[in-house]
Amino acid sequence: MINLLKADFFRLLKHKITLVSLIIALVLPLVMAGLYAALRAFLTEIGGEDSAEVFGAIMNGGTLMLSSFSLTNNLGLVLPVFLVIGIMSDVSSGTIRNKIILGYKRHQIFASHFLTAFVYAFVIMSVYAAFSALWGIVLLGAPELTSEGQLSYLYYYVLGLLGLAMVAALASCLSLSTLNSAGSIIISLAICIVIGFLASILSSFLNGPDIAEYAKHIVRFIPSYVNSYASVGNITTIMFLEGLGGILIFTAIPYFLGTYLFSKRDLK
Amino acid sequence: MDKNPVFQTFSLTKSYKGFKAVDAVSMNIYEGDVYGFVGENGAGKTTLIRLACGLIHETSGEYALFGVLNTSKEIVNEQKKLAAIVESVAVNRGMSALDNLRLQAKIAGIEKSDEELNKLIDEVGLDHKAIEKKKAGSFSLGMRQRLGLAIALLSDPKFILLDEPMNGLDPQGFVDMRETILRLNKLGVTFLISSHILSELDKICTRVGFLSHGKLLTELSIDELHDKTRRKISIRVKDADDVSEKLVKNFDIKESKVEGENIIIYDALDINEVMAFLVSKKIKVEGISSSEETIEDFYRELMNGEVKQ
Secondary structure, eight states: OHHHHHHHHHHHHHSHHHHHHHHHHHHHHHHHHHHHHHHHHHHHHHHOHHHHHHHHHHSSHHHHHHHTTOTTSHHHHHHHHHHHHHHHHHHHHSHHHHHHHTTOOHHHHHHHHHHHHHHHHHHHHHHHHHHHHHHHHHHHOOOOOOHHHHHHHHHHHHHHHHHHHHHHHHHHHHHHHHOOHHHHHHHHHHHHHHHHHHHHHHHHHTTSTTSOHHHHHHHTTSTTHHHHHTTTSOOOHHHHHHHHHHHHHHHHHHHHHHHHHHHTOOOO | OOSOEEEEEEEEEEEETTEEEEEEEEEEEETTOEEEEEEOTTSSHHHHHHHHHTSSOOSEEEEEETTEETTSTTHHHHHTTEEEEOSSOOOOTTSBHHHHHHHHHHHHTOOOOHHHHHHHHHHTTOOTTTTTTOBGGGSOHHHHHHHHHHHHHTTOOSEEEEESTTTTOOHHHHHHHHHHHHHHHHTTOEEEEEOSOHHHHHHHOSEEEEEETTEEEEEEEHHHHHHHSOEEEEEEESSHHHHHHHHHHHHTOSOEEEETTEEEEOSOOOHHHHHHHHHHTTOOEEEEEEEEOOHHHHHHHHHTTOSOO
16 A cells, blocks of 8 residues: 555656646735735725725735635635546556556555545645735735634634545545546536535525524535635634534545445456 | 466456457466467457456456466465556656656565666667656657566566557567567566467467457467468369369378369378379369468468367
8 A cells, every 4th residue: 555655646746737736836825915915905096095904804814825725716626627637647547557457456546546636635735825824914914813713723724624635535536436537527626616615605694693503513514614614703613523524524425435436447 | 287377267257238358268378378369359358368457357257366266365466476568558658768667666566776677678678868858658659568568577577468569569679579578488477468460479479369259269289279270282173072072082181171163182292292193183273282371371260160179
């Protein structure tokens, strides 16, 4: 298994998408922060300092970082594409055959692809989030954080990174069960977008006092819901745990389904 | 047979939606064999190789590698002695030849220095210095075949399966591939090779299996095959049936056939003696020739069901 991981990391490091995604992760935060800074300058010009203050409260280094893990936003939107391309390079080159010929079981190959995809996504998104925070603070200013807010940021960060496991499992499942790049990209994107929008919409609607408590608890199991909530209010420990449970469930489903389907799959 | 079996199949069958790509094939490949697979397109050669590699799942039947059944957990250890080039060469086109070998070394869990890997690149006929900066995607088909062979040889396999290894090779490539196979075979490596190029198989194989429509028609040692591809005499006369009877009677011919005005005799007869006999009987001979039957002829006749097995 360790040999497979070494091989998959080596293959991914040599692949163009690693360099491309790293460049995006480094450059896009500067572009986004620059655009928001320009927008703030424009609002200041037409609406005076009050508008700029309102804008600053909404968009700063903290909120820019918060938006970086969204599945429907910026890098989050193209991440499933990169993951599928990375996994499918093993299939299209035929090197996956060499693994099977050498006696590796399909569940080991699947696990190695999942872990490689997760670590790759983890690194890329960490860089993206860190630079979003950095350029956001430099160009838009730092958020005013209470101790509760700091904990909320930490929860957000952990959930955001662990949520990538779900994306990695989904990309692995679709790639290795269908062995079709285009189909896997389209379906994984569609699923991520639906989950992202669902989480975003629900987080806006399910905050009122008249919403039943059990409904609030249930929806927190939807991946990225809790992270979407971060733009509305602070993430509490119970919300964090429920969000974590949701990530585990939604990672386990494609992981085990993908392992099963791939184990039945014939390879050309 | 004293030799140990390397690969055996027991009524191995692979079906795709009712179509039997491999139909109850039972065969044996022994240590030291260079076993050639011959068959038309779609005969099941590649499917059988894929089954042996574990790339596809059998519908029924079993196979054994080095005496261990595929249903046993121990098969994993035996598969490590295996290497294969199946249809298209498994080469990462975005990587250099050296990186491809580094990748394969990591998969196999083998520690090899760059010097050793470069030596392997040179051994298969690629100049490692000339291709150092090139990606495998820019290689010709023949170069990729050679790189595929280097990848296959990396883990010092005991059994190598090659699916159409001569594809895309130039004449020098043919010679190099043949010499590599024969050199490794002398070192104890067993081969299973599928190819359309029968003359090449004739030069390297110790045994040959003929597949058609998923069924194994016959297995022959190369000596048996040479016996079957023997000399024949063709005679063109007006009353072929009558003349054929006379010839069979006079020369005690064991096997002959009549095709229109042609009599074909499978025997090592002296053509001058036959001609003298025909002249003495005042038979007008319109044409006579003597030839060796090639493996291609034998293969064609086998596929047409004309050869008694």
